[in-house]
Amino acid sequence: MIDTSARVAVIGGGIAGASVAFGLASRDVSVTVFDDAMAGQATAASAGIIAPWVSTSTGAYYETYAAGGSFYPDFLKRLSDLGIPELGYRRSGALVVNQNPDALAEAARLIRERAAAAGPVAGEVHDMDAANLTEIFPPIAPDMTGLFITGGGRVDGRTLRDAILTGGKAHGARLVNDSARIISNSTSGTATWTVGTTSAMEDFDVVVVAGGARSAEVLERLGHTAAITAQRGQLIHLGLHGTNTSPWPTVHPLDHHYITPFDGGRVVVGATREDGVGFDVRTTAAGQRQVLDDALRIAPGLAEATVLETRVGVRPMSARASGLPYAGAVPGTSGLWLASGFGAGGLTMGPLIGDGLARAILGQAAPEIAHLAL
Numbered sequence: 430m431i432d433t434s435a436r437v438a439v440i441g442g443g444i445a446g447a448s449v450a451f452g453l454a455s456r457d458v459s460v461t462v463f464d465d466a467m468a469g470q471a472t473a474a475s476a477g478i479i480a481p482w483v484s485t486s487t488g489a490y491y492e493t494y495a496a497g498g499s500f501y502p503d504f505l506k507r508l509s510d511l512g513i514p515e516l517g518y519r520r521s522g523a524l525v526v527n528q529n530p531d532a533l534a535e536a537a538r539l540i541r542e543r544a545a546a547a548g549p550v551a552g553e554v555h556d557m558d559a560a561n562l563t564e565i566f567p568p569i570a571p572d573m574t575g576l577f578i579t580g581g582g583r584v585d586g587r588t589l590r591d592a593i594l595t596g597g598k599a600h601g602a603r604l605v606n607d608s609a610r611i612i613s614n615s616t617s618g619t620a621t622w623t624v625g626t627t628s629a630m631e632d633f634d635v636v637v638v639a640g641g642a643r644s645a646e647v648l649e650r651l652g653h654t655a656a657i658t659a660q661r662g663q664l665i666h667l668g669l670h671g672t673n674t675s676p677w678p679t680v681h682p683l684d685h686h687y688i689t690p691f692d693g694g695r696v697v698v699g700a701t702r703e704d705g706v707g708f709d710v711r712t713t714a715a716g717q718r719q720v721l722d723d724a725l726r727i728a729p730g731l732a733e734a735t736v737l738e739t740r741v742g743v744r745p746m747s748a749r750a751s752g753l754p755y756a757g758a759v760p761g762t763s764g765l766w767l768a769s770g771f772g773a774g775g776l777t778m779g780p781l782i783g784d785g786l787a788r789a790i791l792g793q794a795a796p797e798i799a800h801l802a803l
């Protein structure tokens with residue numbers, strides 16, 4: 430527990446670190462965010478789907494994921510109230526599709542239950558026949574039936590990350606674009622911390638490790654272990670010149686892949702889930718083939734789109750059986766906290782968990798993250 434005179438360092442400026450920093454700075458705490466813009470930052474590569482109700486996740490992970498989705502409107506309002514003009518978010522709906530009406534009907538039962546439990550944030554749920562589908566998502570295969578959830582959203586991870594950091598700066602937070610090394614200075618049982626960069630050393634009372642998939646490595650240097658592993662995700666950005674893709678919904682075929690349309694004719698298809706390749710952020714032939722095959726199977730109308738770019742991100746995966754992230758104090762230390770292991774749903778959960786962790790660091794109640802303690 431700290432008071433507002435404490436100096437806090439946040440290591441990592443992805444959605445996790447940016448959200449913790451914003452939560453602290455907006456409560457008048459002095460915060461410095463260190464970020465070295467690693468190739469493969471998950472937040473920058475993310476597909477940006479904010480529609481937990483249509484996900485295949487279950488149990489405690491789903492509950493946290495859904496809570497993250499419910500927190501979004503309030504969080505976005507906090508940022509827009511600061512006058513930040515562009516948050517990169519649009520509530521354009523989520524479309525669940527499948528060729529098999531029985532499989533869709535089964536999924537629809539659960540999605541309707543989840544949407545009802547979530548309330549207005551999830552919006553309405555509508556059955557869609559082939560004609561309806563073509564109207565709201567023209568590239569779709571002709572033999573699909575679907576379900577449309579009006580509250581589904583999509584967000585550009587880079588724009589939102591920058592908006593959160595801008596919000597933090599508006600409350601006095603500092604951003605240092607450099608790699609950070611943490612040094613523990615234990616004196617008479619009280620730990621304080623020094624953070625070193627290539628050009629300076631600075632003392633802090635509290636350090637929050639939010640280094641994405643590199644969090645385990647950062648903690649290991651301090652003698653602590655965290656079961657967070659790296660999972661590569663490749664996704665492809667397609668361009669449909671002259672097409673207004675802004676109102677198109679995200680598309681979910683009851684499988685591991687998806688489609689996220691953005692403004693300006695940009696349609697993102699993905700993504701691979703590759704374990705065991707560490708921080709190898711190359712674009713691979715097999716990854717490209719998988720992503721394009723999956724996308725064109727459900728949306729053959731994308732076949733003539735231009736391939737604009739491939740983004741590769743490294744998801745920080747939690748090794749817990751539940752898949753739940755870690756957010757809490759590192760046991761056996763004073764003033765060392767962790768926010769990581771957000772997996773495939775971090776863009777959705779990050780703002781909620783970041784805000785909860787900021788309150789926990791200040792000694793305030795944060796029941797929404799109590800189950801994420803290390």
Ligand SMILES: Cc1cc2nc3c(=O)[nH]c(=O)nc-3n(C[C@H](O)[C@H](O)[C@H](O)COP(=O)(O)OP(=O)(O)OC[C@H]3O[C@@H](n4cnc5c(N)ncnc54)[C@H](O)[C@@H]3O)c2cc1C
Nearest residue numbers: 441443445467471472476478609640641662742775776777
């Ligand atoms: C392909 C892909 C698609 C995804 N799609 C979705 C989606 O549709 N919806 C959703 O909710 N989630 C999605 N996710 C998951 C989500 O993007 C991640 O869970 C989330 O972005 C993780 O955020 P983070 O801040 O923990 O890590 P990151 O975004 O990786 O940020 C960590 C940052 O820490 C910095 N760092 C690390 N160590 C140091 C150090 N020592 N010094 C300074 N800086 C350091 C790195 O440079 C990096 O910038 C997707 C992820 C991927 C890869």
